[in-house]
Amino acid sequence: MTVHTEMSVTVTDIELVADAIKQFTLERVDGQPMPAFAPGAHIVVSMMDAGRLRRNPYSLMSSPRDPWNFRISVLRVERSRGGSVFMHDVIAVGDTLTISQPVNLFPVDILARRNLFIAGGVGITPFIPMMEVLNEKGGVFELYYSIRSRSHGAFWSEMSALYPNRVKIAVGAEGYRFDYHELLINQPLGTHLYVCGPKLMLEHIFNIARDLGWAQENLHFELFLAPPSGSPFTAKLASSGKEIVVAEHQSLLESVEEAGVDAPFLCRAGACGQCETRVLASDGEIIHNDIFLTDEERKSGTKIMPCVSRFVGVGLTIEL
Amino acid sequence: MAIKSRPIYNGFDLEMPAQRHIFVLEGEGALALLEKVNPSHPMLGQSEILYSPVGSSHEQAIVKLNAANFFTAPSSEILLNRFAAILSTATMSTRLYAAGTEGFIGAAVNVAARYGVKSASIVKEHRGSLRRRVQCVHCKGFNSDITASPFHCEHCKLYLFVRDHFSTRLNAFQGVCVNAEEPHLFPEPVELYQ
Numbered sequence: 182m183t184v185h186t187e188m189s190v191t192v193t194d195i196e197l198v199a200d201a202i203k204q205f206t207l208e209r210v211d212g213q214p215m216p217a218f219a220p221g222a223h224i225v226v227s228m229m230d231a232g233r234l235r236r237n238p239y240s241l242m243s244s245p246r247d248p249w250n251f252r253i254s255v256l257r258v259e260r261s262r263g264g265s266v267f268m269h270d271v272i273a274v275g276d277t278l279t280i281s282q283p284v285n286l287f288p289v290d291i292l293a294r295r296n297l298f299i300a301g302g303v304g305i306t307p308f309i310p311m312m313e314v315l316n317e318k319g320g321v322f323e324l325y326y327s328i329r330s331r332s333h334g335a336f337w338s339e340m341s342a343l344y345p346n347r348v349k350i351a352v353g354a355e356g357y358r359f360d361y362h363e364l365l366i367n368q369p370l371g372t373h374l375y376v377c378g379p380k381l382m383l384e385h386i387f388n389i390a391r392d393l394g395w396a397q398e399n400l401h402f403e404l405f406l407a408p409p410s411g412s413p414f415t416a417k418l419a420s421s422g423k424e425i426v427v428a429e430h431q432s433l434l435e436s437v438e439e440a441g442v443d444a445p446f447l448c449r450a451g452a453c454g455q456c457e458t459r460v461l462a463s464d465g466e467i468i469h470n471d472i473f474l475t476d477e478e479r480k481s482g483t484k485i486m487p488c489v490s491r492f493v494g495v496g497l498t499i500e501l
Numbered sequence: 502m503a504i505k506s507r508p509i510y511n512g513f514d515l516e517m518p519a520q521r522h523i524f525v526l527e528g529e530g531a532l533a534l535l536e537k538v539n540p541s542h543p544m545l546g547q548s549e550i551l552y553s554p555v556g557s558s559h560e561q562a563i564v565k566l567n568a569a570n571f572f573t574a575p576s577s578e579i580l581l582n583r584f585a586a587i588l589s590t591a592t593m594s595t596r597l598y599a600a601g602t603e604g605f606i607g608a609a610v611n612v613a614a615r616y617g618v619k620s621a622s623i624v625k626e627h628r629g630s631l632r633r634r635v636q637c638v639h640c641k642g643f644n645s646d647i648t649a650s651p652f653h654c655e656h657c658k659l660y661l662f663v664r665d666h667f668s669t670r671l672n673a674f675q676g677v678c679v680n681a682e683e684p685h686l687f688p689e690p691v692e693l694y695q
C-alpha cells in the first residue's frame with residue numbers, strides 16, 4: 182500500500198459547522214487536481230503539534246466528483262491527546278498540512294439491494310459522499326443519524342433537506358433515541374449495514390445485528406478511535422536497532438514514525454490489522470486498545486497493534 | 502487435492518443465532534441436518550426445511566423433527582423455485598443452509614445471490630456424489646453427472662478433459678478438448694468423481 186506517498190495541501194477554508202466541529206477545505210499546494218477517491222475513503226493528516234508528530238485519519242466528505250479540493254470535519258475532543266485540539270486551535274486558513282493518499286476501508290456497494298447507514302455525531306462524514314453517489318446512481322439507502330443536540334450535530338439540516346424521506350434524525354437532548362433492535366429486525370434480505378460513530382454505539386448495534394442473525398458479510402463499520410493516552414514507555418525496535426520513548430499523548434506508531442522508521446498502517450484506529458507487529462520480548466503488560474486481535478492473540482502477548490495499543494512495564498521489544 | 506477455485510464447504514453449524522432458519526437439502530444432503538440436530542433443538546421451531554429426495558429417503562426422519570415448516574419437493578428445480586419465493590420476502594434475520602451435491606449447492610448459491618446474499622453467508626455442507634457438471638468451452642453446452650475425464654461432450658462430441666477450475670457463476674467445471682492436436686488419439690478416461 183502506498184499511503185505513504187504524501188502531498189502538501191493548503192487550508193483554504195475553515196468553517197465551524199457545529200458546536201465543536203470544524204470543517205476544513207484542503208487544496209493542493211502544487212495546484213494539481215486531487216487524487217480520485219470513492220465514497221467511504223479517508224486520508225491521514227500529518228501535523229507537527231508542539232514538536233510531536235501526529236497523524237490522524239479523517240473521512241473525506243467532499244464530492245468525489247470535485248477534483249479540486251478535499252473536505253474533512255474534525256470534532257474537537259477536549260482533554261484528548263491532541264490532534265483535534267491542534268486542528269481547531271492552531272490551524273488557520275493559509276496553513277500547509279501534509280496528507281496521505283485516500284485509503285478506502287469503508288467502501289459502499291452501489292448495486293446492493295439496500296444500504297442502511299447509521300451515524301453517530303461526527304461519524305456522519307463518510308455517508309455524505311456515499312449518499313450523493315447513491316442518489317445519483319439510483320441506489321437505495323436510508324440514514325439514521327444520532328446527535329446529542331441540534332447545535333452539536335453537523336449537517337443534519339442539509340442532509341434532511343437533500344434526502345427528506347431517507348434521513349431520520351434522533352436528537353438525544355430532545356429525548357429521542359433510535360430503537361436499533363426494532364430497526365434491524367425487519368430489514369429485507371440483501372441489506373448492507375454501515376455504521377460510523379463512537380465505539381460503544383458500534384458494538385451495541387453489531388451485537389444486536391449478530392444476535393438477530395445478520396450475515397457477517399453485510400456488516401461494515403468505520404471507527405476512528407483516537408489512540409488512548411497513557412504513561413510513557415520505552416520500546417526497542419529490533420530490525421532498525423532503535424530505542425524509542427513513547428510520550429503520554431502519543432501512540433506507539435507515531436513514536437516509531439518520529440524515529441524515522443517506516444511502519445505499515447491504514448486506519449490508525451486499531452481496526453484494519455495493517456499495523457500488526459510481533460512482540461519479541463516484554464516484561465509487563467500490553468494494553469490492547471484495538472478491536473482487531475482475537476482474545477487468544479491478546480492473551481498470547483506476541484502481537485501488538487502500534488496505532489492504538491500501549492505498554493506498561495520494561496523491556497518491550499517489537500519487530501520493526 | 503484441494504482446488505483453489507472450488508467453493509469451500511465448512512459443514513453445518515447449527516449454533517448461530519437467527520430469527521429464522523431456512524434449509525435447502527438435496528438427497529443425502531438431508532443427513533447434514535439429521536446427523537447434527539437434536540429433535541428438541543429450539544431452532545427447529547423457527548426452521549423451514551425444503552427437501553428434494555432425488556432417490557434418498559429421509560422424509561420420515563425430517564418430518565419427526567417437527568420443524569415450523571417442511572416441504573418435500575418433487576424435483577430440485579421446484580425446490581429452488583420455492584426457495585426463491587421465500588427469499589423474496591425474507592429479512593436479514595434469516596440464516597440460510599444448503600446441503601447436497603456440488604451442483605445443487607451452487608444452484609442454491611446462485612438463487613440467493615439474486616436476493617443480495619453473498620455465498621460466504623450461506624452455511625454449506627457437501628454430501629453425496631462428487632459428480633461434476635461440466636461446461637464444454639468449445640460449444641458452451643453443459644454436461645451433467647460427469648464421473649470420468651476425459652469424456653465425450655454430449656453436444657459437440659469433442660473429447661473433453663475436465664479442468665479443476667470451478668466457475669461459481671456458471672456453476673460448472675470447464676471441459677477442454679484433449680486431443681485437438683492429434684484428433685485420432687483418445688487417452689483412456691479415468692473415473693475420478695464418483
Ligand code: FES
Pocket residue numbers: 445446447448449450451452453454455456457471473486487488489
Ligand atoms: S493501522 Fe489499522 S489496525 Fe493499526
